[in-house]
Amino acid sequence: xxxxTHLIHSYLRSSKRFPHVWCPGCGIGxxxxxxxxxxxxxxxxxxxxxxxxxxxxxxxxxxxxxxNTLHTTHGRALTFATGIKLAKPSLKVIVVMGDGDAAAIGGxxxxxxxxxxxDITAIIVNNQIYGMTGGQSSPTTPLGMTTSSSRYxxxxxxxxxxxxxxxxxxxxxxxxxxxxxxxxxxxxGKALHKRGFSVVEVICHCVTHVGKATHMNSAVxxxxxxRDNAVSVRKAGTLSAKQLEGKIVTGVLVDREAPTFHxxxxxxxxxxxxxDSAV
Amino acid sequence: MKKNKRNERLLLQGSEACARGALQAGCRFYAGYPITPATxxxxxxAWELPRVGGVFIQMEDEIASLGAVIGASLxxxxxxxxxxxxxxxxxxxxxxxxxxxxxxxxxxxxMRGGPSTGLPxxxxxxxxxxxxxxAHGDHPVIVLAPSSVYEFFDLxxxxxxxxxxxxxxxxxVADEMIAHMRESVILPRAEESELEERPRxxxxxxxxxxxxxxxxxxxxxxAFGEGYRYHVTGLAHDIRGYPTIRRDExxxxxxxxxxxISKDLHLLQWFxxxxxxxxxxxxxxxxxxxxxxxxxxxxxxxKGLKVGLVKLKVLWPFMRRTVMGFLATxxxxxxxxxxxxxxxxxxxRVNQGQCEVLTLNKVDGSMITPGEILAxxxxxxx
Numbered sequence: 148x149x150x151x152t153h154l155i156h157s158y159l160r161s162s163k164r165f166p167h168v169w170c171p172g173c174g175i176g177x178x179x180x181x182x183x184x185x186x187x188x189x190x191x192x193x194x195x196x197x198x199x200x201x202x203x204x205x206x207x208x209x210x211x212x213x214x215n216t217l218h219t220t221h222g223r224a225l226t227f228a229t230g231i232k233l234a235k236p237s238l239k240v241i242v243v244m245g246d247g248d249a250a251a252i253g254g255x256x257x258x259x260x261x262x263x264x265x266d267i268t269a270i271i272v273n274n275q276i277y278g279m280t281g282g283q284s285s286p287t288t289p290l291g292m293t294t295s296s297s298r299y300x301x302x303x304x305x306x307x308x309x310x311x312x313x314x315x316x317x318x319x320x321x322x323x324x325x326x327x328x329x330x331x332x333x334x335x336g337k338a339l340h341k342r343g344f345s346v347v348e349v350i351c352h353c354v355t356h357v358g359k360a361t362h363m364n365s366a367v368x369x370x371x372x373x374r375d376n377a378v379s380v381r382k383a384g385t386l387s388a389k390q391l392e393g394k395i396v397t398g399v400l401v402d403r404e405a406p407t408f409h410x411x412x413x414x415x416x417x418x419x420x421x422x423d424s425a426v
Numbered sequence: 427m428k429k430n431k432r433n434e435r436l437l438l439q440g441s442e443a444c445a446r447g448a449l450q451a452g453c454r455f456y457a458g459y460p461i462t463p464a465t466x467x468x469x470x471x472a473w474e475l476p477r478v479g480g481v482f483i484q485m486e487d488e489i490a491s492l493g494a495v496i497g498a499s500l501x502x503x504x505x506x507x508x509x510x511x512x513x514x515x516x517x518x519x520x521x522x523x524x525x526x527x528x529x530x531x532x533x534x535x536x537m538r539g540g541p542s543t544g545l546p547x548x549x550x551x552x553x554x555x556x557x558x559x560x561a562h563g564d565h566p567v568i569v570l571a572p573s574s575v576y577e578f579f580d581l582x583x584x585x586x587x588x589x590x591x592x593x594x595x596x597x598x599v600a601d602e603m604i605a606h607m608r609e610s611v612i613l614p615r616a617e618e619s620e621l622e623e624r625p626r627x628x629x630x631x632x633x634x635x636x637x638x639x640x641x642x643x644x645x646x647x648x649a650f651g652e653g654y655r656y657h658v659t660g661l662a663h664d665i666r667g668y669p670t671i672r673r674d675e676x677x678x679x680x681x682x683x684x685x686x687i688s689k690d691l692h693l694l695q696w697f698x699x700x701x702x703x704x705x706x707x708x709x710x711x712x713x714x715x716x717x718x719x720x721x722x723x724x725x726x727x728x729k730g731l732k733v734g735l736v737k738l739k740v741l742w743p744f745m746r747r748t749v750m751g752f753l754a755t756x757x758x759x760x761x762x763x764x765x766x767x768x769x770x771x772x773x774x775r776v777n778q779g780q781c782e783v784l785t786l787n788k789v790d791g792s793m794i795t796p797g798e799i800l801a802x803x804x805x806x807x808x
Contacts, residue, residue, distance in 0.1 A: 160657075163668055194653050210657055210668060215650040217500065218659035218669075219493070220523055226490040230497025230505070231650060233481045234455050238501065238651050256493075259486040408483075416476045 158183045158193070160213050168207050172366030174325035174351035175272060179208055181328055182241075182270065185335035197231055197240045199224045201248035204279050204353075205272040208243050222253025225260040228267050236266070236409050239339065246273040250286040250306045261315035261344050263408040268338045268345045271308055274353040282356030293360050309348045313401045318343030320401035324350040324373035327397060337399065343407045350377075350395050435612050440578045440605040443613075444534060444598070445470035447582030448506055450619050453532070454480035455505035457494035459487055459513060462546040463602040464536035467508040488513035492520035496529045500658065502649025504586055508534035511553055512543060515560065521595050522561035523660045525683070528593040528637075528645070530624055532585045537601040537713075539791045548791035549602035551713055554768040557597045558742045564680070566687045568694070569597045569742040573716040575609035581739065587622040592686055593644050599741065601764070603714040603793065627654060637679065638665040643686030687743060695748045696739040701727055705734025707807055708756040710749065710773055712738040715762050715794055722799035733803050744772045753780040757808050762786035762794050 169175050186196060196214040200206040202221035209216035215238070219227045224242045232240045249257050249271045260267060276294060277283040283296035286306040293300055309320050319341040323331040331349060338345035352358070352369035363369045373395065380398035383391060438446070444467050448456075456471040468484070475482040481498070485491040491507045498505040509517060514535040524531055539545025540552045553560075557569045568588050572578040578600055589596040627634050627646040636656040637645050648654040657667035662679060664670045687694075701723055702708055711719040716737040726733040736752050738745060753759060753773070759781055761770035770785045777783050786802050788794050 162666055193655060194651060197650050207669075210659070213655055215655050216657045217497075217650075218657070218661065220519055220660060223489060223493045223520070226485065226493025227497035227500075229483070229485075229490075230455065230457060230494030230499075231501045232497075233483060233494075234498035234501035234503040234505070235649070235651055255486055256490055259490070412476075412481065416479075419476045421477060421479055 154183050154187060157187070158213055159211055163211055165211070167211055169204060170355045172354040173204070174274065174353075174366070175205055175208060177325040177328055178270070178272060178331065178349050178351065179211070181332040182335055183212070184332050185339060188332070189336050189339055191239055191339070195237065195239050197228075197238050198243065199228050199231070199240065200243045201245070201253060203245040203248050203277065204274075205243050205245040205248065222248050222251070223256060224248070225253065225256040225267065225269065229260060229263075229265050232265055232267055233409060233412070240267045241339070242267055242269045244269065244271050246271065246275060246287040246308065247277045247285040250308050250311070254286070257312060258315040261312045261317040261346070264316055264318055264343045264405050266343055266407045266409055268335075268341070268347070270335065270347045270349060272349050272351050273308060274351040274357060276353050276356045278353050278356055282359070294356070309346065309400050312346045316344070316405065317346050317401060318403055318405050319345035319399070320348070321346070321399045322348040322350065322395065323397050324377055324395060325352065326370040326373040327377060330397060334399065341402070343405055433612050433615060435610055437608055437610050438575055439466060439608050440572070440575045440600060441466035441536075442470055443575045443579035443611065444508070444582045444600070444605070445474065446613065447579040448532070448586070449474055449478060450616055451504065451583040451586035452621055453504045453506050453586060454478070455495065455498035455503045456480070456507065457483045457485050457491040457498070457505070458507045459485055459491050459509065461510045461513045463538055463605050464508045464510045464513075464534065466605065467534060467536070488516040489519060492517045492524075492531070492533065495531050496520060496524050499529050499531050500650050502652070504530070504590070506532040506534065508536065510536045510538045510546070511540045514553055514556060518556075518561040521567070521597070522563055522565060524595040525561065525565035525567065526563070526660050527658050528647070528683075529595070529658075530589040530593050531595050532582070532589055532598065533595060534582075534598045534600065536605040537599055539789070545791045547602065549714055549764060549793065550789065550791070551601060551715065551764040551768070552789070553599055554741060554765065557599050566594060566684050567597060567742055568592070568594060568687065568740070569599055570739060571599050571712040571741050572604055572739070573713050573737060574604070575607060576611045576613070577739070578604055579611070579613055583619055583621070587620070590622045590624045591644070593624060593647060594687065599713065601714050631655065635665045636667045637663060639682050643682050643689060691743055692747070694740050694743060695745050697745065697748055698737045698739070700735045702734035702736050702752060704732055705756055706732040707758045707760060707803055708752050709733065709735045709760045709762065709799065709803070710738065710752070711735065711762055712741060712769065715764060718794055718796040719762060719799055721796035722803060725796065725800050726803050731803060731807055733807070741769060744776070746776045749773060750776050750780070753777050756781050758782045758784060758806055760784050760786060760799070760802060760806065762799055762802070764788055764794060
């Protein structure tokens with residue numbers, strides 16, 4: 148049995164009626180593969196993993212995988228994750244969100260999860276578009292891009308998700324594209340190991356909608372674009388701001404130690420003391 | 427708060443009684459957001475939960491609060507939140523989710539004057555219909571209404587029991603008056619309270635189908651991390667929890683969601699009555715309005731009027747059987763409410779011409795007084 152066959156048999160739900168919902172050429176499947184390999188490589192048990200998603204194309208990802216899986220409401224996945232992690236800290240909680248999910252409707256939950264430093268890994272699939280609803284502009288859609296809700300060009304500047312969560316207090320922030328599959332797998336592994344709120348921003352192509360808007364007609368063309376425009380963190384340090392314009396900086400962007408919410412809560416409990424005479 | 431060892435008499439605020447009820451029911455997770463007049467419930471839980479091995483967290487808004495509560499419940503911990511009108515509106519999205527995914531949780535709505543920011547410090551009963559129909563989609567829900575400090579304690583425990591028994595969000599609609607009022611109460615000791623737990627699977631994980639009807643309408647529910655790896659979604663799902671649009675599967679799911687409650691309607695007829703057996707005019711009231719109504723009925727009896735009171739403790743599902751019985755024996759029914767007439771619509775709906783249903787409504791932020799109810803009773807008395 149090849150390694151891939153082994154992983155498919157181990158982690159994909161045989162009882163789920165396939166096929167999946169993603170379009171031919173979608174990048175989310177590549178992320179799913181990287182996530183599976185990162186989990187397998189780091190020997191987490193399937194019972195201890197809770198995989199949570201919001202709404203959108205990425206929201207369907209947990210459905211296919213054999214973990215404790217939870218498909219929540221649009222933008223709110225991190226709130227469910229916070230409850231699960233605090234109620235049962237032994238669980239390994241992973242959240243998959245899209246850019247509309249994490250940066251628009253769930254923007255407030257994202258910055259507060261980062262600020263609290265809850266011990267959760269958030270994987271944000273940034274394909275710069277609302278794919279499932281038919282290609283509307285999102286908070287990460289590039290300025291000027293034509294989408295089905297910005298037919299005359301997008302008027303709004305884009306969010307840099309990684310910089311937002313860095314400013315909000317995340318312990319670990321990394322970025323990769325789906326073209327850089329091995330890097331993506333390594334970064335997810337590091338994020339899973341990190342104590343605290345860890346974020347992996349995954350630059351992903353949407354052939355169906357962004358491909359149409361940017362006149363790139365195949366997944367191969369779009370992934371080649373990712374390859375040609377990605378710059379490693381180390382190399383980015385040697386480039387000027389002007390040279391970095393339009394580039395995707397990949398690698399570990401932030402890695403710092405900070406007390407997690409749960410650790411602080413445990414200290415509080417120790418300080419207050421469990422009172423046997425209380426209710 | 428000290429453990430209630432000897433059933434001693436306590437002077438408690440309604441909100442404190444609610445928090446005590448929650449803790450006694452086994453609630454060990456609270457997520458909330460400050461809002462008048464429900465904040466005292468959160469403050470009590472923030473003080474108590476770390477001392478009993480539970481978790482308290484103040485979230486960034488009410489949507490997040492109920493999200494965290496549902497998450498904690500999926501991890502196997504009894505969980506609750508409390509809010510008031512504006513926050514309750516924000517929670518509707520997740521009440522809908524908890525109904526669909528069948529996640530037990532308790533939501534307290536301490537009603538205040540509305541619409542919008544309205545009257546934050548004054549009592550009202552404007553959320554009765556929101557509690558029933560505020561969440562999108564056709565969904566089952568159980569709503570309880572306390573009318574005293576003791577009842578706030580008691581119904582909070584019962585709310586947890588019902589949410590565990592039926593795997594459904596249970597909403598307590600109190601109001602500013604009940605939450606802020608202090609009364610002298612004797613609470614039952616922990617061992618005197620009957621507690622219910624959600625049904626657990628008895629089969630090995632490979633045989634487990636998370637949304638299969640075991641006959642009771644309520645599928646067994648393991649906690650995340652116990653080896654039963656299953657899928658939870660707000661999408662319409664099949665018995666294994668996976669999304670479906672097959673009409674046979676969706677139809678079966680929706681029917682089960684409703685039937686698990688409607689098959690037990692006879693168990694949810696909770697009311698108190700006073701002089702109602704031979705009443706010519708019956709007052710049907712709930713929450714804080716039941717208090718002036720009781721006084722009005724007693725004074726009416728002193729004046730020789732055959733008036734009675736039926737106090738409803740369950741608002742939804744509406745207690746049709748109970749109410750129809752009193753409609754049949756009364757000539758007139760009066761429904762006083764601190765809204766423009768919300769539950770009175772239900773009374774009129776089930777009346778079907780048996781008697782005349784009248785209303786007494788007040789929405790200016792002040793309580794309905796016993797004198798006002800008595801005056802109305804005297805006015806309509808045949």
